[in-house]
Amino acid sequence: MLFRIPVFLLFLSCFTFAVAQKPVVFNKKSYEHIFKSAEVYTLEDVESNLSFDTISSATYQNKFVPNKDYYPKNYNQNSSYWYRIKVRFDEDLDKSSVIEFFDQVTDYIDAYFPDENGNYIHSRTGADLVFKERLFSHKNFEFLIRNLKKGEYYYYFKVKSKDKVNVIIVFRTVERFIQYGLTEYLTYGLFYGMIFIFSFHNLLMYLAVRRKQYLYYILYIISVGLYEVSIDGIAYQYLWPQHPVWNEYAYGIALFCISSFALIFTKELLHVKQKAPFYFKLINAVLLLRLAFFLVCLLYNPDWFKYKFIEFIPLSIGFVTGIYILWRKRYRPARFFVVGYSFLFLGFVIKIVHILGYARHIPGALGYYSLSFGFLLEMVFLSFAIGDQVRILKRKKENAQKQIIKQMQLNAEMKDNLNRELEAKVEQRTIEVKKQAIALQQQNETIEKQNEELVSKNSLLEQQSEEISRMNVLLERDNISLKTSIEKVTDARVNATELDFEEFSQKYPDKEACYKFLAELKWESGYACLKCSHTNYCNGKVPYNRRCTKCAYEESVLHDTIFENNRISINKAFYLVYLIYNSKGTISSHKLSEKLGIRQSTCWAYASKVKKVMEERKKDLRGIGKSGWSKIVLDKKA
Known part of the structure; x- marks a missing residue:
């Protein structure tokens, strides 16, 4: 007996709460109603695992709370939301009616409507279902109310959507629904x-x-x-x-x-x-x-x-x-x-x-x-x-056209004025031309006389020109002979005496002259490719380098010479070799540094390299004289 009292009180409280939800009243004159605010009670199913039998039981009736918004919403998209409405038909309705949901992005809507026997019938629709499964071929979601008999009824709806939706629930008669649609x-x-x-x-x-x-x-x-x-x-x-x-x-x-x-x-x-x-x-x-x-x-x-x-x-x-x-x-x-x-x-x-x-x-x-x-x-x-x-x-185009027309009119007026001015000037110019023609005729006569004199003078000039050409040929031969003599004298002076850098630079003034000398010296006996021994070549990327026409290997003019991997200018390197050879290696690195303007350590290192070559080739250089400095540059052991 004591156990039955709490159960009775719980049932009574549930019944009291259920009665607390005020019903929406419909009669034969009711054709449309939008449920809002406290007319809709809601229950959040966080785990989305509650069944209809569970939420419709007496235990869950008091867990439905009035909607706090104008229209209900699914604030938590991971939850399912149950909505309950209560309606009362004051009289039997002879018109078919529907419950409609507006928000077309709602994924699933499960409806539970009571029938005449008090049992609930389940219907389902939603945006995630194939369209043909809907009760009506309409963009919104509709459920047909199957029981319109006099009395009070609860209708339950379960809404599940990954988007936030407004749960707008509308009651309409079918006639009103057709008119509205x-x-x-x-x-x-x-x-x-x-x-x-x-x-x-x-x-x-x-x-x-x-x-x-x-x-x-x-x-x-x-x-x-x-x-x-x-x-x-x-x-x-x-x-x-x-x-x-x-x-x-x-x-x-x-x-x-x-x-x-x-x-x-x-x-x-x-x-x-x-x-x-x-x-x-x-x-x-x-x-x-x-x-x-x-x-x-x-x-x-x-x-x-x-x-x-x-x-x-x-x-x-x-x-x-x-x-x-x-x-x-x-x-x-x-x-x-x-x-x-x-x-x-x-x-x-x-x-x-x-x-x-x-x-x-x-x-x-x-x-x-x-x-x-x-x-x-x-x-x-x-x-x-x-x-x-x-x-x-368009206005700009019209204005531009008007300006063009106006400009064309001005151009026409200017053209007429210019034509009149030109006609007057042409008449005046014609008179002047006639006068100038008479003067030119007189000048032509004078020019003809001068031309005759010029012809005679031209013949004389031609004779003088032939004589000058002959003398130029003789002078050119003398110049070539003189140039050759100067080069021989310079070579003899280079090989005979010790020259200063300025005098030496006259013979080897720049890198190109030095490269030319090395090329003639290196390939004096003919060219042969180091890779394939081919004898035909063409110019390389660097002046006086030679590139094999067969394998495309390019040989530097400095390769296998004492100047390979040289870090000082080539003409100074030439002069350094020249000084060391002429002094037979006795010139000091300080003296070399003073003459060449190079650091003493660099002069010492380079002098040691040259002296080593001279020592190794002492027998080959014996008896050559002072011109032998140019023979050591091809030493392949350097």
């Missing part, structure tokens, strides 16, 4: 018809004037249409009814296209690159970041498409760019652009307010379709902006 689809037809008309009109304009702004505008409004049909569920109904998984990508792809083509269209319409370079760079940066986010969502996690609020960033950038160009640059088409974006911005804000649960302050249709209204008004005013730009261009 036809009106809604007609409105959508008008909306998408306007998108089609705008697209077709701007396509014709693009084909006529070939301005890219029309093409970007077409892509933008087509993207708007794609987004609207995706978010309204119409695309799912008519385009991919067998593939509900596409619903997860469609609106995300459409939003990306809207943002991208809107910013590109903004750049093209307002000439942002010329009028606002900073905003041009900013728009490009936003486009790249938006593309990166889109690729991450598409390839990594499509659930991130639900973060639609990021579209506020490109929308704001385009809006601020239009305001800047209108305010600072006074570009007239920007006024319609700013007005259009203002409506879109306002629609976006109203939509956000509606999503955040403040719908009670906004009329239902305006809150739900605010973004569509914003897009529609934006398209109208963007068309005005394009038309205004065309009018400006």
